[in-house]
Amino acid sequence: MSSSNSVRDNLPWVEKYRPSNLDEVYGQQEVVQTIRKFAQDGRIPHLLFYGPPGTGKTSTIIALAREIYGKNYRNMVLELNASDDRGIDVVRNQIKTFASTRQIFSTGFKLIILDEADAMTNVAQNALRRVIEKYTKNTRFCILANYSHKMNPALLSRCTRFRFSPLTETAIEERVEDVIKEEHLKVSDEAKKGLLKLSEGDMRKALNVLQACAASVDKGEEITLDMIYECVGAPRPQSIELVLDSIMRHDWTDAYATMNKIKSTEGLALIDLIAGFVDVLSQYELKDRTRMDILEGLGDIEYGISKGGSDKIQSTAVIGVIKRALENEA
Numbered sequence: 001m002s003s004s005n006s007v008r009d010n011l012p013w014v015e016k017y018r019p020s021n022l023d024e025v026y027g028q029q030e031v032v033q034t035i036r037k038f039a040q041d042g043r044i045p046h047l048l049f050y051g052p053p054g055t056g057k058t059s060t061i062i063a064l065a066r067e068i069y070g071k072n073y074r075n076m077v078l079e080l081n082a083s084d085d086r087g088i089d090v091v092r093n094q095i096k097t098f099a100s101t102r103q104i105f106s107t108g109f110k111l112i113i114l115d116e117a118d119a120m121t122n123v124a125q126n127a128l129r130r131v132i133e134k135y136t137k138n139t140r141f142c143i144l145a146n147y148s149h150k151m152n153p154a155l156l157s158r159c160t161r162f163r164f165s166p167l168t169e170t171a172i173e174e175r176v177e178d179v180i181k182e183e184h185l186k187v188s189d190e191a192k193k194g195l196l197k198l199s200e201g202d203m204r205k206a207l208n209v210l211q212a213c214a215a216s217v218d219k220g221e222e223i224t225l226d227m228i229y230e231c232v233g234a235p236r237p238q239s240i241e242l243v244l245d246s247i248m249r250h251d252w253t254d255a256y257a258t259m260n261k262i263k264s265t266e267g268l269a270l271i272d273l274i275a276g277f278v279d280v281l282s283q284y285e286l287k288d289r290t291r292m293d294i295l296e297g298l299g300d301i302e303y304g305i306s307k308g309g310s311d312k313i314q315s316t317a318v319i320g321v322i323k324r325a326l327e328n329e330a
Contacts, residue, residue, distance in 0.1 A: 027171025051164030166201025297321030
């Protein structure tokens with residue numbers, strides 16, 4: 001086996017199976033078609049990709065750059081992660097230096113990719129505005145962010161915006177099936193459905209969970225639904241149903257004991273249970289008022305937990321909120 005193959009095999013699957021061209025980008029067909037048209041016409045504007053993590057922002061721009069530049073990729077593209085390099089010195093030094101120097105033996109523009117740019121300071125974003133304007137003739141910028149509202153409006157106005165939505169289960173399933181085939185894994189149908197649901201539109205999360213499960217089984221052993229839930233650390237639907245049933249049918253003491261038992265045996269935090277309650281209760285037929293009361297109450301409790309509220313007190317509050325709302329429903 002060559003050393004390059006050996007290195008590739010040791011990569012995290014998120015990197016190992018990162019798209020190498022635009023055809024391999026799943027779930028963002030409209031964005032890909034538009035960008036490809038820009039590239040074919042040779043008229044790529046400054047770009048802003050924004051949306052939740054794991055939806056293909058970085059993969060799309062890197063795949064586009066590899067298609068445009070081929071072997072010359074490293075000379076023509078500057079990649080910066082703004083989470084680390086987020087101050088004005090980076091704009092003045094690295095970005096300005098790269099943008100201002102032209103390639104002697106190649107035509108076309110260079111590309112600067114700023115990942116997680118919503119973490120850049122306001123001063124750096126303001127400095128970037130002028131750099132973008134000054135060097136447009138030979139440089140294009142692609143700004144990647146999770147939240148567009150954290151970006152400077154004047155910077156946004158200089159870019160063509162593309163929103164990356166959470167990926168559909170179908171898009172994630174296609175990629176996951178490819179990885180399962182490539183890695184010779186055995187995964188039960190239940191486990192696949194659970195993985196797609198728990199990934200919540202995040203391809204990175206789906207591949208990381210699948211890799212973690214694959215590492216925990218012997219060759220030829222099947223990956224089960226329980227393994228998926230254990231790896232994610234999410235409460236199983238049957239556990240949530242058990243706690244809800246106890247809250248509805250039994251008194252406060254029994255409900256509290258059941259909740260604590262589930263938390264300790266499955267290693268769950270109260271915040272995980274709250275997310276599970278919301279998910280399961282969304283499938284119940286409840287009056288609008290009841291649903292509002294539950295969501296409002298659980299929202300207040302979640303806020304209390306985030307501010308360091310006592311786990312014991314918040315657990316009792318959860319039981320109280322659900323019990324009271326469901327009693328009113330009856």
